Amino acid sequence: MxxxxxxxxxxxxxxxxxxxxxxxxxxxxxxxxxxxxxxxxxxxxxxxxxxxxxxxxxxxxxxxxxxxxxxxxxxxxxxxxxxxxxxxxxxxxxxxxxxxxxxxxxxxxxALPTTGSQPGWGRPGTIYDGMNFKRAFLDAVEKIDATAREILPSLPRMPYPFQLCVHLRPLLGILPEAEKEAKEIDKFVRLVVYSENGQDEVVGERLRYSEAKSATEMTEEEYERAMVAVNGLQAILGKEKQYLESDYSSVSDQLSESRSMSHRRRSSVYGSERQRRMDFRYEVQEPYDDRLDSGFRFGRL
Incomplete structure (x- = not known):
């Protein structure tokens, strides 16, 4: 047809x-x-x-x-x-x-346009020519998630939709300087992912009082502000990753090492306590009772 x-x-x-x-x-x-x-x-x-x-x-x-x-x-x-x-x-x-x-x-x-631009896309003739701001911003956030999971392998993959502060909460406890950047990124996450009123004065006011579909698209100014926060958070995580690679193999190795040390400590305490009770029985010349040892082993004594 x-x-x-x-x-x-x-x-x-x-x-x-x-x-x-x-x-x-x-x-x-x-x-x-x-x-x-x-x-x-x-x-x-x-x-x-x-x-x-x-x-x-x-x-x-x-x-x-x-x-x-x-x-x-x-x-x-x-x-x-x-x-x-x-x-x-x-x-x-x-x-x-x-x-x-x-x-x-x-x-x-x-046939390519030389003037004008579409909402959410870079202007022709600039460094953002042919770039979709939403897609580029989400790709940058995915790189942050990949770096965070390299630092903390037990961290789950970032869900969608997501809140970066909630997802990176295990790392923000040991990296308090990254919390400010994560909160700044979450302002633009609400625009890109949830398309609802955010706390940011520019984003929130435009979404609140505009009914046009282009109101939910990122502008060039918002993309630049978001990328400043993304680059700052990526730099903090990159320094932490470099520090861990230079001193330790990974955070999981540290956790496994601490767990093995605590297990050995509990075993040594258990062995010394049992030996002390055995020595006490020999000193008072009491017959050895297996039930006493089994009760101690299972935490009854």
Whole structure:
């Protein structure tokens, strides 16, 4: 259906353009016919009629050449192999593909907007050209989550939707300087993820009093402010990660080491207490009672 509509539209435009060309050419040819002087008639034909003939001939030749390239040359591409290099196909086929690719690239480049911008996207000609602020901000937050889980492997993966202060609470206890940056990021998380009124004066006021869909999109100013907080938090976590890699293997190694030390300490206390009770029995020359030892072992004594 779409192909039929596009073909019908092209035919309609072609016929319309041809009709306008003929309408502009008819008065000129009429003037040429009604002139009595033969020399002036020939000169008018060369001056007015020849450009139309040359243009029509050029259009016909270009169309015929293009049809020839699309039908004959493309049929020469081998069907049983995949073209990987320029030597895998005839030279004229390679030139045709290269020419068509360059032509399509030029059309796509010229079709790009040079002025104006869409809400939530970077302006053309700036460092944010072609960047979606929401997607870039969420990608940066995901990098923070990856760094945090490298510091604390027991930290679960960040859920969605999320609150960064809640997710990083185990780390904020030992890194209090990161709490300010995390709270600043959460202001923009409410805009990007929840799309509700936040505490930030710019974000909150715009969302509260605007009904447009673009009100929930990040602006360039908000993205820059959010990235300042993201980079600050990433720098703090990066320093902590570097410190842990230089002094300890990981936080889990520290926890396992502390657990093993506490286990050995409890075992030594248990062994010394049992030995002391055994020595006391031998001193008072009491018979050894297995029930006493079993009661001590299971915490009854």
């Amino acid at each position: 779409f192909q039929f509509i596009s073909t019908a539209g092209f035919v309609f435009l072609f016929i319309t353009c041809l009709a306008f060309i003929l309408l502009t050419a008819l008065p000129i040819f009429g003037q040429l016919v009604f002139i009595d002087d033969v020399n002036l008639r020939i000169w008018d034909f060369v001056l007015f009629g020849l450009p139309y003939l040359v243009t029509a001939l050029a259009v016909f030749v270009c169309g015929l050449q293009r049809q020839y390239m699309l039908t004959y040359r493309l049929e020469r591409v081998p069907r049983g192999s995949i073209v990987l290099q320029t030597d895998d196909a005839p030279r004229d086929v390679v030139d045709l593909v290269r020419t068509e690719y360059l032509r399509c690239s030029a059309i796509a480049y010229e």
